[in-house]
Amino acid sequence: MKAVRFSRFGGPEVLEIVDLPDPHPGPGQVRIAVRAAGINASDWKKRQGLMDQELPQTMGYEAAGIVDELGAGVTDAAVGDRVFGFSADGVAQAELAVLSSWAPVPPSLGFAAAAALPAAVETATRALDQLGAGDGGTLLVSGASGSVGSAAVQLAVVRGARVIGTAGPANHGYLRSLGAEPVAYGEGLVERVRALAPDGVDLALDVAGSGVLPELIELAGGPGHVVTLADFVGAREHGVRFSSGDAGRALHALGGIGELIESGRFALPVAETFPLTGVAQAHRAGEGGHARGKLVLLVEAPAPGAE
Numbered sequence: 001m002k003a004v005r006f007s008r009f010g011g012p013e014v015l016e017i018v019d020l021p022d023p024h025p026g027p028g029q030v031r032i033a034v035r036a037a038g039i040n041a042s043d044w045k046k047r048q049g050l051m052d053q054e055l056p057q058t059m060g061y062e063a064a065g066i067v068d069e070l071g072a073g074v075t076d077a078a079v080g081d082r083v084f085g086f087s088a089d090g091v092a093q094a095e096l097a098v099l100s101s102w103a104p105v106p107p108s109l110g111f112a113a114a115a116a117l118p119a120a121v122e123t124a125t126r127a128l129d130q131l132g133a134g135d136g137g138t139l140l141v142s143g144a145s146g147s148v149g150s151a152a153v154q155l156a157v158v159r160g161a162r163v164i165g166t167a168g169p170a171n172h173g174y175l176r177s178l179g180a181e182p183v184a185y186g187e188g189l190v191e192r193v194r195a196l197a198p199d200g201v202d203l204a205l206d207v208a209g210s211g212v213l214p215e216l217i218e219l220a221g222g223p224g225h226v227v228t229l230a231d232f233v234g235a236r237e238h239g240v241r242f243s244s245g246d247a248g249r250a251l252h253a254l255g256g257i258g259e260l261i262e263s264g265r266f267a268l269p270v271a272e273t274f275p276l277t278g279v280a281q282a283h284r285a286g287e288g289g290h291a292r293g294k295l296v297l298l299v300e301a302p303a304p305g306a307e
Contacts, residue, residue: 060092135160143208
């Protein structure tokens with residue numbers, strides 16, 4: 001199968017499309033013929049050598065496609081099913097991928113939109129669960145217009161929270177459409193939030209990692225009311241919880257998101273799609289930081305008789 005891989009750390013130019021052996025699912029897993037795979041910020045961090053140090057490395061933890069092989073004991077999927085989910089071994093940006101967790105593609109979605117869901121939905125749900133965000137409270141989301149931030153906004157609104165979200169002025173209308181009250185980020189954030197919530201907020205979620213933890217702590221009444229997804233150093237410095245999957249992932253979120261999508265209570269836009277061979281271009285677009293929504297790689301179905 002064709003797959004994305006890099007054999008040295010560096011810029012997008014180190015990414016290659018290589019031939020790898022076809023994978024096969026283990027017990028409790030399924031294999032899919034990939035039709036779309038999500039791109040995440042962790043992809044370019046890996047490529048730059050800021051995460052795993054082993055070489056070579058494959059890419060991708062989320063994908064959508066058609067089940068074509070079942071592992072032992074799988075009873076909740078069948079060959080031919082349209083599913084999306086997580087590839088635990090990190091080889092989702094490929095023609096074939098083994099999924100360890102999955103859910104049916106919502107009927108109204110295509111593969112690209114489905115591939116955009118897993119990481120954003122799981123990450124946002126995990127953070128909201130850790131914060132205990134729910135009915136009656138006010139949540140401040142710093143970095144609310146990106147894929148994880150917008151997922152967190154919508155899921156918090158579904159839980160009954162009042163949501164204030166930070167974003168650039170160009171994205172304020174978008175945040176309003178999601179049910180959030182927008183404020184501009186940057187100097188004067190505390191005063192702008194207090195203009196909307198004079199007593200501060202109950203909880204705060206840092207998605208952007210832009211050095212605002214002291215302001216979030218002030219607004220939320222202490223570090224115990226703040227979770228960050230992006231500022232590991234700041235979390236240690238200020239006593240804030242850093243949310244990672246190491247302490248348990250919110251995989252239950254995959255099974256519930258379809259109902260919210262079909263009822264119109266959740267949507268995650270796809271900013272741009274690229275062919276698998278355009279993965280370097282996708283990285284450049286993502287590192288530019290201006291995409292609203294997910295970047296997704298598309299994998300073409302083989303021509304009849306080509307397999």
